[in-house]
Amino acid sequence: MNYLSAENLAKSYGDRTLFKNLTFGINRGDKVAIVGANGSGKTTLLSILAGSMPPDAGIVSHRKDISIGYLDQQPDLNDSLTIMEVVLAGESAQLDAVRAYEQALANEDHDALEEAMSNMEKLEAWDYEAQIRQILGELGIQDVNQIAGSLSGGQRKRVALARVLIQNPDLLILDEPTNHLDLEAIEYLENYLNTNNGTLLMVSHDRYFLDRVCNQIAELDSGQLYTYKGNYAYFLEKKEERETAAASELTKDRNTFRRELEWMRRQPKARGTKAQYRIDAFEELKEKTSGKRNDGELDLNLRMARLGSKILEVENLSKRFGDKVLLDHFNYTFKRPDRVGLIGKNGMGKTTLMNMLTGQLRPDSGKITTGGTVKFGYYTQTELDLPENQRVIDVVQDVAEVMKLANGDTITATQLLSRFLFDRSKQYDFVAKLSGGEKRRLQLLLVLVQNPNFLILDEPTNDLDIMTLNVLEDFLLNFPGCVLIVTHDRYFMDRLVEHVFVLEGEGKVRDYPGNYTDYRDWRDAQPKAIRSGKAAPAETKVSAPAAAPVTSSANSAKRKLSFKELKEYESIEKELESLEEHKNNLVNLLNSGGPHEQLTAWAREIELIDQTIAQKSDRWLELAEYI
Template identity: 55%
Template sequence: MNFLSAENITKSLGLRVLFSNLTFGINQGQKVALIAKNGTGKTTLLKILAGKDSCDAGVVSVRKNIKIAFLDQEPDLPMNKTIFDAVYDAENPLLQTIMNYELALEHPEDSKKLQKAMDQMEAMHAWDYEQRIHQILGQLKIYDLHQEMASLSGGQKKRVAMAMALVQNPDLLIMDEPTNHLDFDMIEWLEEYLETEKMTLLMVTHDRYFLDRVCNQILELDNGTLYSYTGNYSYFLEKKAERELTIAATIDKAKNLFNRELEWMRRQPKARGTKSKARIDSFYETEKIASQRLEDKKVQLDIQMSRLGGKIIELHHLKKSFGEKKMVKDFSYTFKRNERIGIVGVNGAGKSTFLKLLTGDLQPDGGKIVTGETIVFGYYNQDGMKMPEDKRVIEVVKDIAEFIPMTKGKTLTAAGLLERFLFSGDQQYTYVSKLSGGERRRLYLCTLLMKNPNFLILDEPTNDLDIVTLQVLEDFLEEFPGCLLIVSHDRYFMDKLTQHLFIFEGDGVITDFNGNYSEYREYMLLKEESKKAEGKKQKEEVEKPKTEGQKKEETVNVNTAATKARKMTFKEKQEFESIEKEMAQLELRKTEITALFENPSATDDLQKLSQEMEVIVKKLEDKELRWLELSELV
């Protein structure tokens, strides 16, 4: 079933044609990724398909009654609302029903309103949907729903916007760079969610692991032509390479044929019969193919690096706190030449604080930082993206230098440097305000490398960069002879470039892990599985019925066993037995209250029952947790 189709759509930005005469469709169940270079109009195309923008020509058709949700790269959220109001502000009747129920729970004294809300939930079969919404909000770490939108950070706003899109349960979900501002755990949860949910998806992302796991269809916009591949990202790479080889062979064949036919044309045949005219027409078609050039423009990064001395950076018992919150606690490390270190940790764990301590933007509370005299920092961060909007691209570069030193003693003009960063002559005179997100980042990277750094600090460098530029950046960084410190949520990027990791565990604790991110993730999963298996084994041992012979054997060897592992004390055993009885009583009362909810005519005190139910659920959770702790004791 076709959900959406685009026919011959065209869009220009001033004199610049973003795309022309694109035709494609999206069918139910397809999970489609759009891949193209920065500046080719990916974001604009998504907005047109989502109905947030219009095309200059062509038609976009959406199947009747199809519900579309759109996650923008830079979400435009209602700043005058709370998270609760924003998340539940949708035309979806289910969301309206759940919102009414959530509001009724906040005022349980109004029993009639609460009962009405519960009846609506029952009628709409909304209980499972409510649980799903709470799961989404919890996974995205959105807890305080009454927080004002205006008070949120950029990352929090992106997570709220994602929650707003997902809770709508749309037929077609359109997402622009969904992994930006998400930590690793959230990205992996979103991957699993999108992979397992039966939804239709169209997205733009630079996260190659994400593409590989989630998508089953790739659309590539290359030099104005749209190519379609049925398969994931790995399949796309394979088939794209085959396509380019086929095109190259076709051009070579056309060139050979063109040279032969050119001799025939030069003889200017006098005959003008049907065969002759057909051959002339065929000649011009061949000429058209032979004159094609495979455009293989790539960012060239061969700027000279400042000399790196023997001493890099030494950290001695570094400490930093903000009030009661510890960001770095007694951390020591000596950086070595050519090190490639990745930084991993949840948002707020102190990663950005650590980088600012290294560069001197912040001063430590304790300990000291000794920086080598030859160190030249190149610090790629979000603050550096704030370039003057009213300046042209070439003016931004010339403000730093007219001529740039390159490798092997060569120099390059500002215009020549911009050419290497894929800014053509016309684009060099474009105002910064007109650049796409990826083009801004490419320009920022250009200005950063002009300073010839030998210690590169990259804070989320991959956001908004197209995959082609990312591959070139990776190749450059692999050959970069200085030190490299990377904060990134792009797992492929981290795996390819880092040798070991600083793990920010929270409360100021930083540990050094010898390996890349995938190795660290595998280590943590094995550790978690081992812990679960051990807990399960201990629980089975506790619950396993013992024979008389086993009991006698335990009695004989009790002193030996006691030296190997701790058993329950008499008091803990009494508590364990007591908890089981209390849990049974609580479950019984919970069942009774549920029955009263289903038959409200049996009681008038729904408010009191609601409050009692909340207390019972909380007690059950606490007692189950304690029961598990005691059951694991040997």
């Protein structure tokens, strides 16, 4: 069943054509991600398909009897409403019923109240407010009475995401849904979308997310859309095959073009009409061979300032805002080349810690000693505050006219911009014309151009395309200085960091040796009390200079398990492993696609398995208290 179809779409900005003659369709049950380089037009295409922007040419058709939910990259909220009111302002039959009930209750209209209650019962909308609070809580929003106008950009995005999820539309259209989410919220959203039997269209650069959620990838490349049936790993394999074939075809075309060019030069100016077909074919071939884009490679081979033996020492660092303790006597000595990931829920103090390390915020107590050779490069979540009417080349020249590379060579600002994939025409564009990803790439350039030897990167993956992320990862792997990273991109963190600081709340920081997935696997294997940091047996302590888990001291007072309970405990462990394996198999089947009825059945089975896992996990934790 077709939900959305687009025929011969075209969109240009001035003399720049994003795409033309683009045709695309989505069927019920599809979960499609649009990927592509920064500036290729992904967000524009998504806006056109969602109906919030008109194309220059072409037609977009939606099935009339379906509901559509759209999450914009910059969501528009009514700043005078509370968070709960913003979410209730969405569109769905259940939300209409809740609003009618609330209004009848406020007006003390008994007839309207009776009708509203009947409608609430019919639509099963009584627990709707609880669902809203649950979704907001999973996305890191706790105070539902906070006014929308007081929210940060990241909070606004999360509220808008909650609003569109609670509507449970038939077709869900999401633009960078994982931006501004912490890691736990991303995993919640990943599980939600995997078990939801709706239809999904999104733009995302999160490679784990793409691999686990989508069953179809559409790449927007040079104005054309290439669609692949399968997840992200399958797309990478098929894309390589397509590019290899395209390179071979381009070589053939260029050889033909050279032969035809010689023929054209030999012909007299007054050509006969008999050769017109060949002349037309030559012009077409000329456009085909000259129009091929050379992506090039993002070159980050920049010189790093010398880094001495003394780098950064943190002693008894403490910080609180009001009653909320963010750090409590945190200690750590950075060594070369430390690669640290900083993780924790939103609001736990990740950005606060980075601001203190770089001297932008004073601690309440404690001491930070910075080595004399340390030169910070701080890449923040906040977008560049640049005049919209300033040209890109002028922005870079204001920082440095020339730059030295690691090999000692000197390059100009123009050459440097070219290495960062800004071609000549783009260098003289105004900042206002750059896409979100291009602005972030320019921001990265301005950080690296200052030759830092200690990089602090706060969400560097937001809005960067996958090609840029791959090259940035390679650069950081070979970077000889220190790196401290906050990112929601689990693949990016897994590839780069060697240990993680986990902000657990109440000022506690756990230094765990390993990457994010290592830590998550360890955390998930612990009883609930240990995960929350409230208690931990001595053998789970992690050797670290940061705050270690608290040890339990009442084991001797606990009762012993009976033989039957011990057998039950062991059997539950095996059952949970089997259930998780079965669930993963079903998720893989969902990602591979299939008939809608089968997809629905698999999704329902996954929900039942999740419920069973939750029940058995609770019983396992209950028994584990007495092991």
